[in-house]
Amino acid sequence: xxxxxxxxxxxxxxxxxxxxxxxxxxxxxxxxxxxxxxxxxxxxxxxxxxxxxxxxxxxxxxxxxxxxxxxxxxxxxxxxxxxxxxxxxxxxxxxxxxxxxxxxxxxxxxxxxxxxxxxxxxxxxxxxxxxxxxxxxxxxxxxxxxxxxxxxxxxxxxxxxxxxxxxxxxxxxxxxxxxxxxxxxxxxxxxxxxxxxxxxxxxxxxxxxxxxxxxxxxxxxxxxxxxxxxxxxxxxxxxxxxxxxxxxxxxxxxxxxxxxxxxxxxxxxxxxxxxxxxxxxxxxxxxxxxxxxxxxxxxxxxxxxxxxxxxxxxxxxxxxxxxxxxxxxxxxxxxxxxxxxxxxxxxxxxxx
Amino acid sequence: xxxxxxxxxxxxxxxxxxxxxxxxxxxxxxxxxxxxxxxxxxxxxxxxxxxxxxxxxxxxxxxxxxxxxxxxxxxxxxxxxxxxxxxxxxxxxxxxxxxxxxxxxxxxxxxxxxxxxxxxxxxxxxxxxxxxxxxxxxxxxxxxxxxxxxxxxxxxxxxxxxxxxxxxxxxxxxxxxxxxxxxxxxxxxxxxxxxxxxxxxxxxxxxxxxxxxxxxxxxxxxxxxxxxxxxxxxxxxxxxxxxxxxxxxxxxxxxxxxxxxxxxxxxxxxxxxxxxxxxxxxxxxxxxxxxxxxxxxxxxxxxxxxxxxxxxxxxxxxxxxxxxxxxxxxxxx
Numbered sequence: 001x002x003x004x005x006x007x008x009x010x011x012x013x014x015x016x017x018x019x020x021x022x023x024x025x026x027x028x029x030x031x032x033x034x035x036x037x038x039x040x041x042x043x044x045x046x047x048x049x050x051x052x053x054x055x056x057x058x059x060x061x062x063x064x065x066x067x068x069x070x071x072x073x074x075x076x077x078x079x080x081x082x083x084x085x086x087x088x089x090x091x092x093x094x095x096x097x098x099x100x101x102x103x104x105x106x107x108x109x110x111x112x113x114x115x116x117x118x119x120x121x122x123x124x125x126x127x128x129x130x131x132x133x134x135x136x137x138x139x140x141x142x143x144x145x146x147x148x149x150x151x152x153x154x155x156x157x158x159x160x161x162x163x164x165x166x167x168x169x170x171x172x173x174x175x176x177x178x179x180x181x182x183x184x185x186x187x188x189x190x191x192x193x194x195x196x197x198x199x200x201x202x203x204x205x206x207x208x209x210x211x212x213x214x215x216x217x218x219x220x221x222x223x224x225x226x227x228x229x230x231x232x233x234x235x236x237x238x239x240x241x242x243x244x245x246x247x248x249x250x251x252x253x254x255x256x257x258x259x260x261x262x263x264x265x266x267x268x269x270x271x272x273x274x275x276x277x278x279x280x281x282x283x284x285x286x287x288x289x290x291x292x293x294x295x296x297x298x299x300x301x302x303x304x305x306x307x308x309x310x311x312x313x314x315x316x317x318x319x320x321x322x323x324x325x326x327x328x329x330x331x332x333x334x335x336x337x338x339x340x341x342x343x344x345x346x347x348x349x350x351x352x
Numbered sequence: 353x354x355x356x357x358x359x360x361x362x363x364x365x366x367x368x369x370x371x372x373x374x375x376x377x378x379x380x381x382x383x384x385x386x387x388x389x390x391x392x393x394x395x396x397x398x399x400x401x402x403x404x405x406x407x408x409x410x411x412x413x414x415x416x417x418x419x420x421x422x423x424x425x426x427x428x429x430x431x432x433x434x435x436x437x438x439x440x441x442x443x444x445x446x447x448x449x450x451x452x453x454x455x456x457x458x459x460x461x462x463x464x465x466x467x468x469x470x471x472x473x474x475x476x477x478x479x480x481x482x483x484x485x486x487x488x489x490x491x492x493x494x495x496x497x498x499x500x501x502x503x504x505x506x507x508x509x510x511x512x513x514x515x516x517x518x519x520x521x522x523x524x525x526x527x528x529x530x531x532x533x534x535x536x537x538x539x540x541x542x543x544x545x546x547x548x549x550x551x552x553x554x555x556x557x558x559x560x561x562x563x564x565x566x567x568x569x570x571x572x573x574x575x576x577x578x579x580x581x582x583x584x585x586x587x588x589x590x591x592x593x594x595x596x597x598x599x600x601x602x603x604x605x606x607x608x609x610x611x612x613x614x615x616x617x618x619x620x621x622x623x624x625x626x627x628x629x630x631x632x633x634x635x636x637x638x639x640x641x642x643x644x645x646x647x648x649x650x651x652x653x654x655x656x657x658x659x660x661x662x663x664x665x666x667x668x669x670x671x672x673x674x675x676x677x678x679x680x681x682x683x684x685x
Contacts, residue, residue: 031474079458135652136645139405139458140599143592144641151638158634169634274466281459316473316584323467327445330460334453 015332020325027320033311042318045306046299054187058260059272059298061193062087062252066276067283067290068204069248074285075208076241077221082127082142083273085149086120086246090253092153093119095264098175098257099161105178109192112179112258113251120250121243123149128242132235154266161264171265181259193259200248205287207244217241249273275301278326297322374503376620382508384609384616385515386573386587390594391601391608392522393566397443399526399603400559401539401677402450405461406442407567408591409468414439414571416476419582423484428576431485435572436565442468443564447557454681465591472584479582487511487577511577518566522605535559539675542682552682570594593637596644603675615640 025035046056066083073080080086094112101111127145130136154169161172181190208214219227220237227234256268279297283289304318390411397404404410414435422431442464449460487509495506505516525532537545538555546552574587593615601608622636 081462130645130649134645134649136648140596140648141645144596144645147589147592147638147641151635154634277462278466281463314474314477316470319470320467320474323463323470326463327460327467330455330463331449331453334449334455338453 017325017329019332020321020328023324023328024321027324028313028317031313031317033307033313038307038311038313041306041310042300042303045303050187052302054184054189056295056298056302057189057194059301060295061189061197061255061259062270062272063276063279063298064197064291064294065200065248065252065255066272067279067294068200068287069245069252070273070276070280071204071208071283071285071287071290072217072241072245072248074280075214075221076217076238078131078238078241079139080124080127080142080242080245081139081277082124082145083245083249083276084269084271085142085146085273086123086249087253087256087269087273088146088149088153089123090116090120090250091257091264091268092149092156092253093250094254094257095156095161095172095175098179099172105176108179109181109258112254113196116250116254116257117247118250120248120253121246124242124246124249125239128239132238150266153264153268157264157266169266171261171263174263175258179258180262181255190255190259193255196251196255200251201287201291204248208287213240275322278322282326282329374500377500377504378507380613380616380620381504382512383578383619384612385508385512386570386578387590387594387597387612387615388515388518388609389570389573390567390591391597391612392518392605393563393570394594394598395563395601395603395605395608396522396535396566397560397563398598398678399535399539399675400556400563401542401675401680401682402447402556402560403457403461403679404443404446404560404564404567405458405595406446406464406468406591407595408589409465409472410439410442410564410567411571411574411587411591411594412472412585413442413468414568415575415579415587416472416479416571416582418568418572419484419575420476420479422572422576423479423482426485428485428487431576432569432572435575436568439568439571440561440565443560443567444557446564447560450681451553451556454683457679457681469585469588472586476582476584481581481583484581485576486580487573509577511573514569515573519605519609526605536675539677542677546682556682567594589637593640596640599674600640600644600647602673611640 025039028035028038045052047053066087069083069086070080073083094116097112097115098108101108123145127138127142130141131138134141157169157172162168163171163173181192183189184191208218216227216232216237217240219230219232220234220241227237252272253268256270256272257264260270261268275297276294279290279293283293300318300322304313304315307313307317308315390407394404394407417438418431418435420431421434422428425431445464446457446460449455450457489507490509490513492506492513496502498506526536527533534545534550535555537548538550538552538559542552545555571587574590575582579587597611597615598608601611618636618639622633625636626633
């Protein structure tokens with residue numbers, strides 16, 4: 001039975017990917033591009049050389065960490081749309097560390113990582129407490145807190161942390177070079193970021209699969225009423241999920257500030273929290289497929305700039321393909337499930 | 353709501369100091385018109401029990417389609433129709449996914465938010481920063497000469513007069529007509545509505561698409577009237593603000609409209625403060641969000657609820673309960 005449903009799930013997935021590829025091809029064709037050439041450019045633009053691969057990995061790091069964060073909250077049945085705000089708070093805290101903590105580079109980096117985690121955690125816990133004790137749904141609480149965080153970074157960038165004599169939204173001064181995350185040779189991507197990303201997604205995979213904490217989160221996510229009957233305090237586990245997820249999102253913020261921008265900018269979160277929601281929806285809220293799917297999404301985002309350069313297509317075509325793909329997978333899965341249900345209902349009716 | 357009124361006082365004082373209260377009021381009212389269409393549209397959708405979370409992207413897509421349609425055809429009306437159609441199509445996908453496939457409305461809405469945002473950037477390329485048609489002014493003869501009110505209310509255009517009309521029609525429809533009461537029944541108690549012979553599916557399809565079309569008109573009201581033209585990310589974040597205002601306004605057309613005008617006033621204040629406090633004016637547009645959160649927290653306090661129980665009329669005015677079945681799917685036999 002479960003084998004059959006898994007097979008039909010895979011079938012739906014294949015149909016959806018094929019459908020989305022065809023729609024992407026049609027879209028590219030309608031925009032006046034040769035689809036095959038465009039697909040080739042997308043691939044070359046993201047994996048074609050070491051520097052292209054490095055650019056793709058630069059996107060992959062925050063995306064994979066944000067997605068790892070979202071796996072935790074989704075498993076608990078929470079819609080943490082506030083993830084963008086938690087990334088921003090992590091970046092703000094990390095920037096504070098980079099600007100004020102004295103000492104050798106590695107001390108500041110470590111402080112940036114820890115404070116970034118704390119910043120994201122506090123912001124997520126605020127959304128969590130609003131939900132558990134204030135009766136504010138986490139979707140709107142989180143969204144509201146995202147805009148508050150956005151206002152805060154804009155204020156910091158053009159106010160107290162503005163560059164000498166310049167009040168613009170282009171960002172703070174660059175951090176001292178010795179607190180930039182160490183890079184791989186002459187490439188832009190940092191081995192420390194990659195390591196943190198792998199630890200984050202690996203850790204979440206392990207927690208959700210092999211620990212009591214993960215099991216209880218899932219139980220809360222599956223059915224709140226029965227968890228309560230089993231004596232699992234839902235509120236406490238929800239807050240726990242928010243804390244862990246917020247910490248991870250804050251870590252993504254640290255990498256954005258200390259390994260990518262090397263300063264604080266208003267758009268520091270880069271939309272990776274929102275994009276992470278797409279990745280996790282596509283991954284069916286499981287940790288295992290997140291790393292490869294995030295790599296695919298990162299490649300689409302980075303490769304799309306080649307389409308802009310070479311085919312004069314707006315780079316938003318990458319985002320359109322990502323969105324279409326996820327929408328198609330969702331609709332196809334829903335349609336498949338619906339058809340199976342109808343068939344089961346018809347069979348039950350026939351046997352009576 | 354209470355917080356909103358408290359916030360209104362300093363705003364009004366600030367606006368009065370800024371001078372020409374009639375002109376400023378007119379600016380606030382005109383600036384809020386696109387949000388009125390979007391928030392009333394979303395209110396209608398949510399009253400049927402469906403959340404259209406794609407609002408921010410739907411507004412961008414319809415602002416682009418509205419300007420693009422008017423730009424290519426030379427007709428503002430074609431622009432409004434194109435915008436309404438684009439946004440209604442997005443709403444139709446949400447309706448189909450939640451009614452037929454019983455997918456999570458939040459998930460589908462969010463994916464459509466990102467997809468339509470990117471789509472607006474992709475398809476809007478040819479119209480970026482092009483000059484194009486806009487809604488022509490139309491003073492209402494006699495009424496425009498009334499002191500104060502004339503300048504504030506009657507020296508605008510059809511897009512803005514339409515927003516006044518929409519508020520009144522929505523109120524009348526929700527609370528004074530049979531289909532309006534049926535709509536609320538569908539959102540509050542779909543099972544009983546169905547038992548009474550109302551088609552829950554039909555109603556949800558109809559009002560989701562209708563709400564989407566109104567959101568689209570809001571998008572066109574941005575690009576063809578208030579924020580002339582199109583550029584990438586043109587009206588970004590206004591959709592989220594609209595969703596916040598619907599909650600703040602407690603799904604009541606008058607209070608939702610009040611929320612839009614408060615936000616409009618906030619924007620005018622921010623603009624006036626720009627030269628004096630550049631930092632503050634960047635941050636002021638954020639205010640609807642903490643206000644929304646505080647409103648929800650206050651309304652959910654046990655003490656506040658007890659107050660409402662004591663004074664029935666106060667309760668009726670301040671009630672901010674979402675439609676009971678909001679966001680859930682309904683299986684109609």
